[in-house]
Amino acid sequence: MTAPDILAFSPDSGDDELLFQHIARDLRERGYAICPGALPLSLSEALLGHLDTMPGSRFARAGVGREGEHTHNRFVRSDEICWITGESPAGQAWLDWSARLQQFLNRQLLLGLFSFESHFAHYGPGDFYRKHLDAFRGETNRVLSLVAYLNRGWQPDDGGELLMYLDESGEQTLKVVPALGTLVVFLSEEFPHEVLPAQRDRHSIAGWFRVNTSTAERVDPPR
Numbered sequence: 001m002t003a004p005d006i007l008a009f010s011p012d013s014g015d016d017e018l019l020f021q022h023i024a025r026d027l028r029e030r031g032y033a034i035c036p037g038a039l040p041l042s043l044s045e046a047l048l049g050h051l052d053t054m055p056g057s058r059f060a061r062a063g064v065g066r067e068g069e070h071t072h073n074r075f076v077r078s079d080e081i082c083w084i085t086g087e088s089p090a091g092q093a094w095l096d097w098s099a100r101l102q103q104f105l106n107r108q109l110l111l112g113l114f115s116f117e118s119h120f121a122h123y124g125p126g127d128f129y130r131k132h133l134d135a136f137r138g139e140t141n142r143v144l145s146l147v148a149y150l151n152r153g154w155q156p157d158d159g160g161e162l163l164m165y166l167d168e169s170g171e172q173t174l175k176v177v178p179a180l181g182t183l184v185v186f187l188s189e190e191f192p193h194e195v196l197p198a199q200r201d202r203h204s205i206a207g208w209f210r211v212n213t214s215t216a217e218r219v220d221p222p223r
């Protein structure tokens, strides 16, 4: 297993431009970017504060599959999610920040990202999400996946890593610790990945930038 070098950002830098440049460069060069401590601290704090106030009833068991084939398959994933609509100030701040990233990447990489959907995810102890792709080649308009972790004090033996498969053979993998402020961005069609079970509650946001296709009117899948 080889872990490519990862450039860390100071969470206090407050300089989105530098971070966005780093993400754009890594996406261009290898199709993914992993940025520990990169989510602006004020945004992390706001999202954590919001999570604290959210009743568990706002979360619903996550499903898999597209519209017609949408199912709740406990063998594939066992987390629960809550879509981010922007009705809370923290949710809106997240959407604003993601919109700035979208605009930057569109300018730099001409990706034509058109919209963004995202949800909070909660994995309880033992929960997992088996190996999957966020988009299937030619079948969907999810282009870029964005994950942000919201876990203070994550310890090495807490588990819950994101395991990314970097090559077709599945030999080259990368484990990402879901520590507060770590961001992962990757081409949705290119990288299978899975969430390993954790020993404790694991909070994150998962989001997808989409292009506008002829099927864009459909709710596809977000559920």
Ligand SMILES: O=C(O)CCC(=O)C(=O)O
Pocket: 121, 129, 134, 147, 161, 162, 193, 194, 195, 204, 206
């Ligand atoms: O939380 C993570 O590390 C990744 C989640 C994920 O793969 C997904 O929601 O599609």
Ligand SMILES: [Fe+2]
Pocket: 132, 133, 134, 193
């Ligand atoms: Fe995923």
